[in-house]
Amino acid sequence: MPPVIKTENYSKVFGDLKAVDSVSLSVERGRLFGLLGPNGSGKTTMIKMLTGQMNPSSGTAEVLGIDPSADPVAVREAVGIIPEQETPPSFLTAVEYLAFVGKIRNLEDTEEQAEWWFEFLDFRDKKDVLCKDLSRGTRQKLMFAQAFLHTPEVALIDEPLINLDPVMQRTVKEFLAEYVRSGKTIFLSTHILEIAEDICTDFAILHKGKLLHTGRVDELTGADIHLDDFFMDLVKRGRTDV
Numbered sequence: 001m002p003p004v005i006k007t008e009n010y011s012k013v014f015g016d017l018k019a020v021d022s023v024s025l026s027v028e029r030g031r032l033f034g035l036l037g038p039n040g041s042g043k044t045t046m047i048k049m050l051t052g053q054m055n056p057s058s059g060t061a062e063v064l065g066i067d068p069s070a071d072p073v074a075v076r077e078a079v080g081i082i083p084e085q086e087t088p089p090s091f092l093t094a095v096e097y098l099a100f101v102g103k104i105r106n107l108e109d110t111e112e113q114a115e116w117w118f119e120f121l122d123f124r125d126k127k128d129v130l131c132k133d134l135s136r137g138t139r140q141k142l143m144f145a146q147a148f149l150h151t152p153e154v155a156l157i158d159e160p161l162i163n164l165d166p167v168m169q170r171t172v173k174e175f176l177a178e179y180v181r182s183g184k185t186i187f188l189s190t191h192i193l194e195i196a197e198d199i200c201t202d203f204a205i206l207h208k209g210k211l212l213h214t215g216r217v218d219e220l221t222g223a224d225i226h227l228d229d230f231f232m233d234l235v236k237r238g239r240t241d242v
């Protein structure tokens with residue numbers, strides 16, 4: 001089966017800065033792939049390019065067989081996205097925002113889906129509150145719900161657990177692990193290594209735009225190596241393994 005996400009020599013340059021530097025990776029169906037890296041290593045830029053929000057400077061990519069720069073609308077229709085630090089429209093209530101997303105995505109059961117998310121992420125009492133008046137954590141819950149409302153084959157989620165309390169983080173982590181067990185695929189970016197160690201099946205380490213390593217989490221844990229030790233060592237040495 002072809003990979004769900006594949007990039008070859010994918011690069012993004014901003015002036016003199018190589019934000020993403022010739023990254024080649026592939027993600028198989030049913031995997032929870034963690035893109036890890038320190039601040040400014042290029043994670044968000046990768047997700048923006050893979051979801052057609054930004055064109056690469058060079059290189060190629062396919063997401064579910066779609067080239068995101070050639071057909072950004074098709075890729076956004078196909079996937080679920082949690083962009084980094086983006087908030088829902090201030091002028092809609094939580095329930096109005098999900099209704100709006102359901103309409104764009106041509107869902108027939110938006111109301112039931114939305115109710116399920118209000119219940120699951122425990123914010124039913126906020127459904128009629130304007131998004132501008134929601135706490136950051138509740139806005140993050142709403143962004144989570146909109147990304148998964150249409151049960152996408154692939155979700156690309158940028159720092160999805162930020163702003164969530166520990167109880168909610170656990171709920172979301174369990175959801176993500178179960179989601180990939182059902183055959184869907186998740187591409188998650190984070191600099192919080194415990195998240196990756198807890199739930200990711202595969203990981204890649206980006207440093208200054210370069211891919212330093214890709215591998216399976218169970219291979220590390222099988223060798224009794226902690227992901228954070230592995231990460232620190234690799235990033236300190238700035239070594240290229242792939």
Ligand SMILES: Nc1ncnc2c1ncn2[C@@H]1O[C@H](COP(=O)(O)OP(=O)(O)OP(=O)(O)O)[C@@H](O)[C@H]1O
Nearest residue numbers: 014017019037038039040041042043044045046191
């Ligand atoms: N539109 C832009 N114009 C110029 N430079 C940019 C732009 N977007 C990102 N950068 C730079 O590209 C590099 C990678 O940024 P990016 O946001 O992809 O990193 P990140 O790994 O997601 O970081 P963080 O974990 O802090 O969110 C950074 O040096 C950033 O300043």
